Amino acid sequence: MLVDEYLPKGSGFDVVTKVLKERNNNDISIIIMSYVSDHDAFTKEVASGRVQFLNEPDRESALVECVSKIVSPHKVETQVQYQIKQLEPGAILFAEGEKTELTYIVKKGSLRAYCASPEGDKITLGEIVAGEFVGEMGHFNHEPRSATVEAITDVELIAIPNSAVDNVIFTRPSWAKALVKTLSTRLKKANKALAG
Template sequence: MADLENKRIFLVATPSLELNSQLEDVIKNHVSNTTVFTAMDGIEALRKSENVPPHVVVVDHQIQKLSAYELTKKLLLRKDRVAVIILSPEGEEQAFIDEMVTGQVQFLSGTGKVSVFNSHVTRALNWVSHEDKSIYHLRFLSPEEHLIKEGDKADFVYILKNGELKAYKQDGENEIVLGNIFPGEFVGEMAYINGEARSANVISVTDCELIEIPAESLDAVLFSKPAWSKALLKTLSKRLKNSNEEKAVKVD
Protein backbone atom coordinates (compact mmCIF):
# COMPACT_ATOMS: atom_id res chain seq x y z
CA MET A 1 0.00 0.00 0.00
CA ALA A 2 1.32 3.44 -0.92
CA ASP A 3 2.13 5.78 1.97
CA LEU A 4 -0.50 8.47 2.55
CA GLU A 5 2.30 11.00 2.83
CA ASN A 6 3.24 10.34 -0.79
CA LYS A 7 -0.08 9.87 -2.59
CA ARG A 8 -3.76 9.34 -1.78
CA ILE A 9 -5.43 6.84 -4.07
CA PHE A 10 -9.21 6.88 -4.46
CA LEU A 11 -11.46 4.59 -6.46
CA VAL A 12 -14.96 5.84 -7.33
CA ALA A 13 -17.43 3.26 -8.68
CA THR A 14 -20.88 4.36 -9.84
CA PRO A 15 -22.94 3.51 -12.96
CA SER A 16 -22.92 7.20 -13.97
CA LEU A 17 -20.10 8.90 -15.87
CA GLU A 18 -21.40 12.26 -14.70
CA LEU A 19 -21.48 11.26 -11.03
CA ASN A 20 -18.03 9.69 -11.27
CA SER A 21 -16.69 12.94 -12.68
CA GLN A 22 -18.44 15.05 -10.04
CA LEU A 23 -17.12 12.93 -7.17
CA GLU A 24 -13.63 12.96 -8.65
CA ASP A 25 -13.68 16.78 -8.70
CA VAL A 26 -15.00 17.00 -5.14
CA ILE A 27 -12.34 14.61 -3.83
CA LYS A 28 -9.48 16.41 -5.59
CA ASN A 29 -10.70 19.76 -4.28
CA HIS A 30 -10.91 18.37 -0.75
CA VAL A 31 -7.76 16.22 -0.54
CA SER A 32 -4.34 17.26 -1.79
CA ASN A 33 -1.91 15.01 -3.66
CA THR A 34 -4.68 12.71 -4.88
CA THR A 35 -5.21 10.29 -7.76
CA VAL A 36 -8.78 9.21 -8.46
CA PHE A 37 -9.66 6.16 -10.57
CA THR A 38 -13.24 5.53 -11.68
CA ALA A 39 -15.23 2.44 -12.61
CA MET A 40 -18.70 1.86 -14.05
CA ASP A 41 -19.44 -1.50 -12.45
CA GLY A 42 -18.32 -3.77 -9.62
CA ILE A 43 -16.13 -6.07 -11.70
CA GLU A 44 -14.23 -3.14 -13.21
CA ALA A 45 -13.83 -1.63 -9.74
CA LEU A 46 -12.47 -4.90 -8.34
CA ARG A 47 -10.00 -5.24 -11.20
CA LYS A 48 -8.74 -1.68 -10.84
CA SER A 49 -8.41 -2.08 -7.06
CA GLU A 50 -6.20 -5.11 -7.65
CA ASN A 51 -3.98 -3.25 -10.13
CA VAL A 52 -3.58 -0.16 -7.94
CA PRO A 53 -4.74 -0.72 -4.32
CA PRO A 54 -6.74 2.34 -3.24
CA HIS A 55 -6.78 3.97 0.18
CA VAL A 56 -10.48 4.86 -0.10
CA VAL A 57 -13.23 3.36 -2.26
CA VAL A 58 -16.48 5.22 -2.89
CA VAL A 59 -19.09 2.83 -4.28
CA ASP A 60 -22.71 3.35 -5.33
CA HIS A 61 -25.18 0.69 -4.22
CA GLN A 62 -26.61 0.68 -7.76
CA ILE A 63 -23.51 -0.70 -9.50
CA GLN A 64 -24.00 -3.87 -11.57
CA LYS A 65 -22.09 -7.14 -12.19
CA LEU A 66 -20.77 -7.16 -8.61
CA SER A 67 -22.84 -5.52 -5.89
CA ALA A 68 -21.49 -2.81 -3.58
CA TYR A 69 -21.97 -5.26 -0.70
CA GLU A 70 -19.91 -8.03 -2.38
CA LEU A 71 -17.24 -5.59 -3.53
CA THR A 72 -16.89 -4.24 -0.01
CA LYS A 73 -16.62 -7.75 1.46
CA LYS A 74 -13.84 -8.62 -0.99
CA LEU A 75 -11.96 -5.39 -0.24
CA LEU A 76 -12.12 -6.00 3.50
CA LEU A 77 -10.51 -9.43 3.10
CA ARG A 78 -7.32 -7.93 1.72
CA LYS A 79 -4.16 -7.13 3.61
CA ASP A 80 -4.15 -3.62 2.18
CA ARG A 81 -5.59 -1.01 4.54
CA VAL A 82 -8.65 0.34 2.72
CA ALA A 83 -11.73 2.32 3.77
CA VAL A 84 -15.07 2.17 1.95
CA ILE A 85 -17.84 4.75 1.60
CA ILE A 86 -21.08 3.21 0.31
CA LEU A 87 -23.58 5.54 -1.32
CA SER A 88 -26.85 3.99 -0.25
CA PRO A 89 -30.24 5.21 1.07
CA GLU A 90 -30.62 2.04 3.13
CA GLY A 91 -27.38 0.06 2.94
CA GLU A 92 -26.22 -3.20 4.47
CA GLU A 93 -25.33 -1.71 7.85
CA GLN A 94 -25.87 -4.95 9.77
CA ALA A 95 -23.18 -6.70 7.75
CA PHE A 96 -20.50 -4.13 8.65
CA ILE A 97 -21.23 -3.17 12.25
CA ASP A 98 -17.64 -3.52 13.49
CA GLU A 99 -16.21 -1.68 10.49
CA MET A 100 -18.74 1.14 10.85
CA VAL A 101 -17.70 1.71 14.47
CA THR A 102 -14.07 2.24 13.47
CA GLY A 103 -14.86 4.27 10.35
CA GLN A 104 -13.50 1.72 7.90
CA VAL A 105 -16.94 1.41 6.32
CA GLN A 106 -19.41 4.29 6.13
CA PHE A 107 -22.84 4.66 4.58
CA LEU A 108 -23.93 7.90 2.96
CA SER A 109 -27.46 8.55 1.72
CA GLY A 110 -26.64 9.92 -1.70
CA THR A 111 -23.86 12.48 -2.09
CA GLY A 112 -25.93 15.17 -0.35
CA LYS A 113 -24.04 18.31 0.56
CA VAL A 114 -20.39 18.45 -0.44
CA SER A 115 -19.44 19.21 3.18
CA VAL A 116 -21.17 16.01 4.37
CA PHE A 117 -19.44 13.90 1.73
CA ASN A 118 -16.11 15.53 2.62
CA SER A 119 -16.57 14.70 6.29
CA HIS A 120 -16.98 11.02 5.34
CA VAL A 121 -13.82 11.22 3.24
CA THR A 122 -11.95 12.81 6.14
CA ARG A 123 -13.02 10.04 8.51
CA ALA A 124 -12.01 7.38 5.96
CA LEU A 125 -8.54 8.89 5.57
CA ASN A 126 -8.13 9.08 9.32
CA TRP A 127 -8.93 5.37 9.59
CA VAL A 128 -6.44 4.48 6.85
CA SER A 129 -3.64 6.48 8.47
CA HIS A 130 -4.13 5.13 12.02
CA GLU A 131 -2.00 2.01 12.02
CA ASP A 132 -0.87 0.68 15.40
CA LYS A 133 2.61 -0.03 14.08
CA SER A 134 3.18 3.63 13.21
CA ILE A 135 5.05 5.90 15.61
CA TYR A 136 3.19 8.80 14.05
CA HIS A 137 0.49 9.10 11.42
CA LEU A 138 -1.58 11.62 9.51
CA ARG A 139 -4.67 13.33 10.89
CA PHE A 140 -7.27 15.01 8.69
CA LEU A 141 -9.77 17.68 9.72
CA SER A 142 -12.75 19.22 7.98
CA PRO A 143 -13.44 22.95 8.51
CA GLU A 144 -14.67 23.93 11.99
CA GLU A 145 -13.59 20.65 13.56
CA HIS A 146 -11.87 20.73 16.95
CA LEU A 147 -8.35 19.35 17.15
CA ILE A 148 -7.74 20.33 20.78
CA LYS A 149 -10.09 21.32 23.61
CA GLU A 150 -9.06 23.34 26.64
CA GLY A 151 -8.54 21.15 29.68
CA ASP A 152 -7.90 17.93 27.77
CA LYS A 153 -4.88 15.75 28.49
CA ALA A 154 -1.96 16.33 26.11
CA ASP A 155 -1.70 12.87 24.53
CA PHE A 156 -0.50 14.09 21.13
CA VAL A 157 1.61 16.80 19.56
CA TYR A 158 0.90 17.88 15.98
CA ILE A 159 2.63 19.42 12.99
CA LEU A 160 0.35 21.23 10.55
CA LYS A 161 1.15 20.16 6.97
CA ASN A 162 -1.68 21.85 5.07
CA GLY A 163 -4.51 24.20 5.96
CA GLU A 164 -5.07 26.73 8.72
CA LEU A 165 -6.01 26.39 12.40
CA LYS A 166 -7.23 28.90 14.98
CA ALA A 167 -6.33 28.89 18.70
CA TYR A 168 -8.76 30.49 21.13
CA LYS A 169 -9.92 30.54 24.74
CA GLN A 170 -13.52 30.58 25.87
CA ASP A 171 -14.48 33.29 28.39
CA GLY A 172 -18.12 32.61 29.16
CA GLU A 173 -19.93 33.25 25.90
CA ASN A 174 -17.02 35.23 24.50
CA GLU A 175 -14.33 33.74 22.29
CA ILE A 176 -10.85 35.19 22.73
CA VAL A 177 -8.75 34.48 19.63
CA LEU A 178 -5.12 33.77 20.49
CA GLY A 179 -3.87 33.49 16.93
CA ASN A 180 -3.83 31.38 13.79
CA ILE A 181 -1.57 28.43 13.02
CA PHE A 182 -0.11 27.85 9.58
CA PRO A 183 1.69 25.00 7.74
CA GLY A 184 5.05 24.03 9.22
CA GLU A 185 4.10 24.97 12.79
CA PHE A 186 3.76 22.65 15.74
CA VAL A 187 0.44 22.49 17.58
CA GLY A 188 -0.09 21.48 21.21
CA GLU A 189 3.61 21.48 22.05
CA MET A 190 3.34 23.71 25.13
CA ALA A 191 1.09 21.33 27.04
CA TYR A 192 3.62 18.56 26.36
CA ILE A 193 6.60 20.68 27.39
CA ASN A 194 4.89 21.93 30.56
CA GLY A 195 3.33 18.58 31.40
CA GLU A 196 -0.04 20.27 31.85
CA ALA A 197 -3.54 19.98 30.39
CA ARG A 198 -4.42 21.86 27.21
CA SER A 199 -4.56 25.60 27.88
CA ALA A 200 -6.61 26.57 24.83
CA ASN A 201 -8.90 25.31 22.10
CA VAL A 202 -7.69 24.71 18.55
CA ILE A 203 -10.17 24.46 15.68
CA SER A 204 -9.71 24.07 11.93
CA VAL A 205 -10.39 27.10 9.74
CA THR A 206 -10.01 25.12 6.50
CA ASP A 207 -9.50 21.49 5.52
CA CYS A 208 -6.35 20.49 7.37
CA GLU A 209 -3.74 17.77 7.24
CA LEU A 210 -1.53 17.20 10.26
CA ILE A 211 1.12 14.82 11.50
CA GLU A 212 -0.03 13.38 14.82
CA ILE A 213 2.76 12.27 17.18
CA PRO A 214 2.07 10.45 20.47
CA ALA A 215 3.52 12.60 23.26
CA GLU A 216 5.55 9.70 24.66
CA SER A 217 7.22 9.22 21.25
CA LEU A 218 8.01 12.88 20.53
CA ASP A 219 11.60 12.83 21.82
CA ALA A 220 12.48 9.78 19.72
CA VAL A 221 10.78 11.20 16.63
CA LEU A 222 12.54 14.56 16.94
CA PHE A 223 15.88 12.79 17.37
CA SER A 224 15.33 10.87 14.13
CA LYS A 225 13.99 13.87 12.17
CA PRO A 226 16.18 16.98 12.53
CA ALA A 227 13.89 18.96 10.20
CA TRP A 228 11.03 18.50 12.67
CA SER A 229 13.26 19.60 15.55
CA LYS A 230 14.01 22.75 13.58
CA ALA A 231 10.29 23.29 12.98
CA LEU A 232 9.64 22.99 16.72
CA LEU A 233 12.30 25.59 17.49
CA LYS A 234 10.81 27.96 14.92
CA THR A 235 7.34 27.47 16.41
CA LEU A 236 8.57 28.14 19.95
CA SER A 237 10.46 31.21 18.72
CA LYS A 238 7.31 32.55 17.07
CA ARG A 239 5.25 31.94 20.21
CA LEU A 240 7.85 33.80 22.33
CA LYS A 241 8.00 36.71 19.89
CA ASN A 242 4.21 37.04 19.83
CA SER A 243 4.09 36.90 23.63
CA ASN A 244 6.71 39.64 23.97
CA GLU A 245 4.89 41.83 21.44
CA GLU A 246 1.65 41.46 23.37
CA LYS A 247 3.39 42.46 26.61
CA ALA A 248 4.93 45.48 24.90
CA VAL A 249 1.52 46.63 23.67
CA LYS A 250 0.06 46.31 27.17
CA VAL A 251 2.94 48.36 28.63
CA ASP A 252 2.51 51.07 26.01
Protein backbone atom coordinates in the same frame (compact mmCIF):
# COMPACT_ATOMS: atom_id res chain seq x y z
CA MET B 1 24.12 3.05 33.48
CA LEU B 2 22.70 6.24 35.04
CA VAL B 3 24.90 9.36 34.87
CA ASP B 4 24.27 12.88 36.16
CA GLU B 5 25.32 15.59 33.69
CA TYR B 6 26.88 17.56 36.55
CA LEU B 7 29.36 15.58 38.61
CA PRO B 8 31.39 16.95 41.54
CA LYS B 9 34.68 16.65 39.65
CA GLY B 10 33.72 17.03 36.00
CA SER B 11 31.12 16.54 33.35
CA GLY B 12 28.88 13.50 33.09
CA PHE B 13 29.12 13.92 29.31
CA ASP B 14 32.87 13.19 29.54
CA VAL B 15 32.13 9.95 31.40
CA VAL B 16 29.54 8.94 28.79
CA THR B 17 31.95 9.71 25.94
CA LYS B 18 34.62 7.48 27.54
CA VAL B 19 32.14 4.62 28.07
CA LEU B 20 30.93 4.85 24.44
CA LYS B 21 34.50 4.76 23.08
CA GLU B 22 35.35 1.50 24.85
CA ARG B 23 34.62 -1.49 22.60
CA ASN B 24 33.88 -3.75 25.54
CA ASN B 25 30.97 -1.49 26.56
CA ASN B 26 28.79 -1.97 23.46
CA ASP B 27 26.03 -3.63 25.49
CA ILE B 28 25.79 -0.79 28.03
CA SER B 29 22.81 1.58 27.73
CA ILE B 30 23.08 5.00 29.32
CA ILE B 31 20.55 7.37 30.87
CA ILE B 32 21.85 10.92 31.35
CA MET B 33 20.13 13.04 33.99
CA SER B 34 20.05 16.49 32.41
CA TYR B 35 17.41 19.20 32.51
CA VAL B 36 18.34 20.20 28.95
CA SER B 37 18.82 17.38 26.42
CA ASP B 38 21.98 17.92 24.40
CA HIS B 39 21.18 15.38 21.70
CA ASP B 40 23.82 16.86 19.39
CA ALA B 41 26.50 15.40 21.65
CA PHE B 42 25.34 11.79 21.10
CA THR B 43 23.19 11.95 17.94
CA LYS B 44 23.77 8.38 16.75
CA GLU B 45 23.39 6.86 20.21
CA VAL B 46 20.16 8.80 20.92
CA ALA B 47 18.70 7.72 17.57
CA SER B 48 19.53 4.06 18.33
CA GLY B 49 18.12 4.32 21.86
CA ARG B 50 21.42 3.46 23.53
CA VAL B 51 21.62 6.91 25.15
CA GLN B 52 18.57 8.60 26.64
CA PHE B 53 18.05 11.84 28.49
CA LEU B 54 16.09 11.97 31.73
CA ASN B 55 14.88 15.58 31.85
CA GLU B 56 12.64 15.16 34.88
CA PRO B 57 14.50 12.99 37.39
CA ASP B 58 11.94 13.84 40.08
CA ARG B 59 9.08 12.39 38.01
CA GLU B 60 8.95 8.63 38.58
CA SER B 61 7.10 7.90 35.32
CA ALA B 62 9.87 9.62 33.32
CA LEU B 63 12.47 7.30 34.84
CA VAL B 64 10.23 4.26 34.26
CA GLU B 65 9.82 5.28 30.61
CA CYS B 66 13.61 5.51 30.10
CA VAL B 67 14.22 2.16 31.76
CA SER B 68 11.39 0.53 29.76
CA LYS B 69 13.03 1.62 26.51
CA ILE B 70 16.25 -0.07 27.63
CA VAL B 71 14.60 -3.26 28.88
CA SER B 72 12.31 -3.67 25.81
CA PRO B 73 14.07 -1.86 22.94
CA HIS B 74 12.45 -3.93 20.18
CA LYS B 75 8.97 -3.16 21.48
CA VAL B 76 9.68 0.57 21.40
CA GLU B 77 11.20 0.44 17.91
CA THR B 78 8.22 -1.37 16.40
CA GLN B 79 5.60 1.04 17.73
CA VAL B 80 4.05 3.42 15.21
CA GLN B 81 5.41 6.80 16.20
CA TYR B 82 3.11 9.06 14.20
CA GLN B 83 0.01 9.10 12.02
CA ILE B 84 -1.74 11.45 9.58
CA LYS B 85 -4.92 13.25 10.70
CA GLN B 86 -7.37 15.17 8.46
CA LEU B 87 -9.76 17.92 9.60
CA GLU B 88 -12.50 19.82 7.78
CA PRO B 89 -13.15 23.54 8.39
CA GLY B 90 -14.79 24.05 11.79
CA ALA B 91 -13.60 20.73 13.22
CA ILE B 92 -12.04 20.87 16.69
CA LEU B 93 -8.55 19.34 16.95
CA PHE B 94 -8.63 19.48 20.76
CA ALA B 95 -10.50 21.45 23.43
CA GLU B 96 -9.29 23.55 26.32
CA GLY B 97 -8.90 21.43 29.46
CA GLU B 98 -8.54 18.09 27.66
CA LYS B 99 -5.81 15.66 28.64
CA THR B 100 -2.68 16.04 26.50
CA GLU B 101 -1.78 12.85 24.64
CA LEU B 102 -0.66 14.00 21.18
CA THR B 103 1.49 16.71 19.63
CA TYR B 104 0.87 17.78 16.03
CA ILE B 105 2.72 19.23 13.06
CA VAL B 106 0.56 21.06 10.52
CA LYS B 107 1.28 19.77 7.00
CA LYS B 108 -1.46 21.70 5.15
CA GLY B 109 -4.05 24.30 6.04
CA SER B 110 -4.52 26.58 9.01
CA LEU B 111 -6.09 26.45 12.45
CA ARG B 112 -7.16 28.98 15.09
CA ALA B 113 -6.34 28.72 18.80
CA TYR B 114 -8.72 30.31 21.28
CA CYS B 115 -9.69 30.12 24.92
CA ALA B 116 -12.89 30.97 26.74
CA SER B 117 -13.26 34.16 28.78
CA PRO B 118 -15.06 34.04 32.16
CA GLU B 119 -18.12 35.37 30.31
CA GLY B 120 -17.95 32.52 27.79
CA ASP B 121 -16.64 34.56 24.85
CA LYS B 122 -13.94 33.18 22.55
CA ILE B 123 -10.59 34.96 22.91
CA THR B 124 -8.47 34.28 19.81
CA LEU B 125 -4.88 33.51 20.70
CA GLY B 126 -3.50 33.13 17.19
CA GLU B 127 -3.41 31.23 13.94
CA ILE B 128 -1.40 28.07 13.34
CA VAL B 129 -0.23 27.44 9.78
CA ALA B 130 1.59 24.75 7.77
CA GLY B 131 5.05 23.96 9.10
CA GLU B 132 4.18 24.79 12.72
CA PHE B 133 3.66 22.58 15.74
CA VAL B 134 0.45 22.65 17.74
CA GLY B 135 -0.17 21.12 21.16
CA GLU B 136 3.53 20.93 21.96
CA MET B 137 3.20 22.79 25.26
CA GLY B 138 1.15 19.93 26.70
CA HIS B 139 4.08 17.62 25.98
CA PHE B 140 6.58 19.91 27.68
CA ASN B 141 4.59 20.93 30.76
CA HIS B 142 2.44 17.78 31.24
CA GLU B 143 -0.70 19.85 31.75
CA PRO B 144 -4.17 19.77 30.16
CA ARG B 145 -4.74 21.76 26.96
CA SER B 146 -4.60 25.50 27.62
CA ALA B 147 -6.66 26.39 24.51
CA THR B 148 -9.11 25.02 21.98
CA VAL B 149 -7.77 24.57 18.44
CA GLU B 150 -10.18 24.63 15.49
CA ALA B 151 -9.57 24.10 11.77
CA ILE B 152 -10.07 27.21 9.62
CA THR B 153 -9.49 25.37 6.34
CA ASP B 154 -9.10 21.74 5.35
CA VAL B 155 -6.16 20.62 7.46
CA GLU B 156 -3.69 17.75 7.33
CA LEU B 157 -1.58 17.11 10.41
CA ILE B 158 1.01 14.65 11.65
CA ALA B 159 -0.07 13.35 15.06
CA ILE B 160 2.75 12.20 17.35
CA PRO B 161 2.07 10.44 20.68
CA ASN B 162 3.71 12.40 23.48
CA SER B 163 5.65 9.29 24.52
CA ALA B 164 7.39 9.35 21.11
CA VAL B 165 7.89 13.11 20.62
CA ASP B 166 11.51 13.26 21.83
CA ASN B 167 12.60 10.28 19.77
CA VAL B 168 10.82 11.46 16.61
CA ILE B 169 12.04 15.05 16.93
CA PHE B 170 15.66 14.13 17.50
CA THR B 171 15.78 11.60 14.69
CA ARG B 172 14.21 14.08 12.25
CA PRO B 173 16.23 17.33 12.19
CA SER B 174 13.68 19.11 9.98
CA TRP B 175 10.99 18.51 12.61
CA ALA B 176 13.29 19.75 15.37
CA LYS B 177 13.88 22.91 13.32
CA ALA B 178 10.10 23.34 12.86
CA LEU B 179 9.61 23.07 16.63
CA VAL B 180 12.25 25.73 17.34
CA LYS B 181 10.70 28.00 14.69
CA THR B 182 7.23 27.53 16.20
CA LEU B 183 8.39 28.35 19.73
CA SER B 184 10.40 31.34 18.50
CA THR B 185 7.46 32.76 16.56
CA ARG B 186 5.12 32.39 19.53
CA LEU B 187 7.62 34.04 21.86
CA LYS B 188 7.95 37.03 19.51
CA LYS B 189 4.14 37.37 19.34
CA ALA B 190 3.89 37.20 23.14
CA ASN B 191 6.59 39.84 23.54
CA LYS B 192 4.80 42.18 21.09
CA ALA B 193 1.51 41.68 22.90
CA LEU B 194 3.13 42.50 26.27
CA ALA B 195 4.83 45.58 24.79
CA GLY B 196 1.44 46.83 23.61
